Amino acid sequence: LRDKAHQSAPRIPSQFSQEERVAMKEALKGAIQIPTVSFSPKELNTTALAEFGEYIRKVFPTVFKTSFIRHEVVGEYSHLFTVHGSDPSLQPYMLLAHIDVVPAPDEGWDVPPFSGLERDGFIYGRGTIDNKNSLMGILQSLELLLIRNYIPRRSFFIALGHDEEVMGVNGAQKISALLQARGVQLAFIVDEGSFIFDGFIPGLKNPFAMVSVSEKGLINLMLQVNTTPGHSSAPPKETSIGILAAAVNRLEQTPMPNMFGDGPTKMALQELANEFSFPTNLFLSNMWLFRPLVSRLMERNFVTNALVRTTTALTMFNSGIKVNVIPAVAQAIVNFRIHPAQTVQEVLKLAKDIVADDRVQFHVLNAFDPSPISPSDDQALGYQLLRQTIQSVFPEINIVVPGTCVVSTDSKHYLNLTTGIYLFNPLYLQPQSFRTVHGINERISVQAYERQVKFIFEFIQNADTDPKPVPHLHEL
Ligand SMILES: CCCCCCCC/C=C\CCCCCCCC(=O)N[C@@H](Cc1ccccc1)C(=O)O
Numbered sequence: 001l002r003d004k005a006h007q008s009a010p011r012i013p014s015q016f017s018q019e020e021r022v023a024m025k026e027a028l029k030g031a032i033q034i035p036t037v038s039f040s041p042k043e044l045n046t047t048a049l050a051e052f053g054e055y056i057r058k059v060f061p062t063v064f065k066t067s068f069i070r071h072e073v074v075g076e077y078s079h080l081f082t083v084h085g086s087d088p089s090l091q092p093y094m095l096l097a098h099i100d101v102v103p104a105p106d107e108g109w110d111v112p113p114f115s116g117l118e119r120d121g122f123i124y125g126r127g128t129i130d131n132k133n134s135l136m137g138i139l140q141s142l143e144l145l146l147i148r149n150y151i152p153r154r155s156f157f158i159a160l161g162h163d164e165e166v167m168g169v170n171g172a173q174k175i176s177a178l179l180q181a182r183g184v185q186l187a188f189i190v191d192e193g194s195f196i197f198d199g200f201i202p203g204l205k206n207p208f209a210m211v212s213v214s215e216k217g218l219i220n221l222m223l224q225v226n227t228t229p230g231h232s233s234a235p236p237k238e239t240s241i242g243i244l245a246a247a248v249n250r251l252e253q254t255p256m257p258n259m260f261g262d263g264p265t266k267m268a269l270q271e272l273a274n275e276f277s278f279p280t281n282l283f284l285s286n287m288w289l290f291r292p293l294v295s296r297l298m299e300r301n302f303v304t305n306a307l308v309r310t311t312t313a314l315t316m317f318n319s320g321i322k323v324n325v326i327p328a329v330a331q332a333i334v335n336f337r338i339h340p341a342q343t344v345q346e347v348l349k350l351a352k353d354i355v356a357d358d359r360v361q362f363h364v365l366n367a368f369d370p371s372p373i374s375p376s377d378d379q380a381l382g383y384q385l386l387r388q389t390i391q392s393v394f395p396e397i398n399i400v401v402p403g404t405c406v407v408s409t410d411s412k413h414y415l416n417l418t419t420g421i422y423l424f425n426p427l428y429l430q431p432q433s434f435r436t437v438h439g440i441n442e443r444i445s446v447q448a449y450e451r452q453v454k455f456i457f458e459f460i461q462n463a464d465t466d467p468k469p470v471p472h473l474h475e476l
């Protein structure tokens with residue numbers, strides 16, 4: 001009966017009553033008020049994480065009581081939902097989000113960061129963009145669909161990690177292992193990491209949606225110099241601090257090679273060409289001739305620079321114990337974000353060659369390669385479903401391009417389950433709102449959150465229908 005009923009399930013319009021709209025924003029505010037902060041892999045607010053588990057049970061009762069949805073807690077605080085669709089011949093997909101947030105001291109905030117207060121149409125608080133908006137948006141959309149008696153055709157999973165901000169080893173990594181042990185293979189995954197970008201690229205007139213199809217890799221590299229300690233009144237010619245400072249300065253002053261052309265960025269710029277005015281439009285449409293010029297132009301801005309090369313960021317520097325003691329040890333951490341066309345080993349070799357000083361020891365704290373590039377062609381189901389849903393929920397957006405994600409997400413733990421990993425958060429992001437992510441006054445407009453819920457509500461239904469043919473440029 002269930003199969004028959006859902007072969008031709010009527011489309012449910014993504015319209016929500018005033019009461020539902022109030023309930024959905026209040027639910028997000030409540031989620032923000034639970035301080036699920038990750039300080040380090042061993043320092044998580046486990047009380048808040050447990051409370052969060054209770055909270056989602058309370059605000060999404062239908063999700064938890066629906067017979068075809070299985071809920072499991074993994075790694076103590078992460079959550080995995082298996083939504084069994086009515087058509088087992090369709091390959092399942094998975095939606096990701098994370099529960100934890102980075103710390104947020106009160107200083108500088110207009111309202112306390114865990115208050116979830118609404119001001120001038122915005123909900124403020126840590127996690128409103130990263131990433132309780134996605135988490136609550138996914139469960140909220142599913143709750144609303146279930147209330148309308150929707151039964152999905154295509155099975156899907158929802159994986160909510162509890163430690164993404166500290167590498168995801170106990171959350172996403174364990175969920176991934178569990179699904180692998182069950183023999184699950186996914187059509188695609190959707191996670192955070194990219195947006196509708198507005199105002200990031202100089203000269204670009206209109207906002208555009210970027211669905212990231214690859215994620216940069218990462219190395220946290222500790223450099224250490226040991227020298228003989230002693231009295232500062234008769235210092236040696238070089239100290240551990242001086243040797244290390246020179247080494248990290250060489251790294252900072254010697255950018256990794258520009259890899260423009262190897263990765264999704266070139267394709268994205270070609271698709272964006274007509275959005276620029278002369279002469280940039282000419283350069284971008286004739287990359288066969290202007291590629292070296294475009295590649296240099298990309299380096300001029302720190303955001304576009306991050307898209308064309310492995311970046312080198314000096315993030316920590318520690319040494320010294322007293323004003324008049326030459327320290328024995330100096331340590332620094334360098335955070336590399338690896339371009340999709342390079343590997344951890346290649347970047348380490350380049351870094352050693354740049355430092356070129358045997359007194360500097362290298363210790364890799366953690367590292368992973370960039371994720372492979374997921375398909376974005378006409379046959380790529382996940383990409384096409386996102387494109388189709390963007391076009392219907394954000395009709396004012398003319399361009400959807402594949403891109404590279406410059407940050408790291410939980411999706412890296414799921415490479416064993418699928419070749420289609422797509423990073424997209426259905427929100428506008430301006431440079432000033434980007435600064436609030438992990439910063440101060442992180443906030444989302446009530447209207448933007450409602451649109452996010454609408455997006456997921458439509459996306460789930462789109463995944464149950466045959467994808468629409470892709471309109472090509474000449475048809476637009
Ligand atoms: C033309 C387009 C320009 C695009 C550039 C704009 C860049 C903005 C893109 C995304 C911004 C916000 C994404 C929110 C997700 C943040 C994920 C994150 O912060 N992950 C951590 C993971 C991590 C890594 C290492 C140690 C601990 C945690 C990260 O990458 O640092």
Ligand SMILES: [Zn+2]
Pocket residue numbers: 098130131164192
């Ligand atoms: Zn995040």
Ligand SMILES: [Zn+2]
Pocket residue numbers: 102130165438
């Ligand atoms: Zn984050």
